[in-house]
Amino acid sequence: MATAKDQLVSLLENVRFRGRITRLYPEGYGFVQLSANVYIFIHRDALGSEVNFADLRQGDLVSLRVRESATHPGKLCGVKVRKADFTTPEIEVSEGLPGTVEAPE
Numbered sequence: 001m002a003t004a005k006d007q008l009v010s011l012l013e014n015v016r017f018r019g020r021i022t023r024l025y026p027e028g029y030g031f032v033q034l035s036a037n038v039y040i041f042i043h044r045d046a047l048g049s050e051v052n053f054a055d056l057r058q059g060d061l062v063s064l065r066v067r068e069s070a071t072h073p074g075k076l077c078g079v080k081v082r083k084a085d086f087t088t089p090e091i092e093v094s095e096g097l098p099g100t101v102e103a104p105e
Contacts, residue, residue, distance in 0.1 A: 013067045018084050021060045028053055032062060032078055040066055042078040050082040 017034055021042075024030035028044035042064070044053035056062070064078040 016063045016065055018063045021056060021058050024058050040076055040078045042081055046079045048080040
């Protein structure tokens with residue numbers, strides 16, 4: 001039987017979130033801020049075909065799906081990232097989303 005966490009992760013995979021890129025690193029990863037204290041890790045290998053990592057800039061508004069990381073179980077990561085537009089529905093995220101990380105300084 002699926003745990004509550006598994007059910008939440010499954011639900012999250014079917015929702016597009018909107019956030020702002022707060023950090024990008026030349027090594028091919030970064031962080032998207034969904035709300036005041038919720039940051040989602042992104043990696044160039046998981047972006048999908050809709051955007052190239054080289055086209056992203058710190059401060060860009062993006063939409064993404066969230067799933068559990070394959071390499072870091074229990075942590076969430078962003079996938080299928082694309083630049084957001086005003087037609088992308090925004091999901092409000094409250095603090096304390098399980099598996100989120102704080103962006104490094």
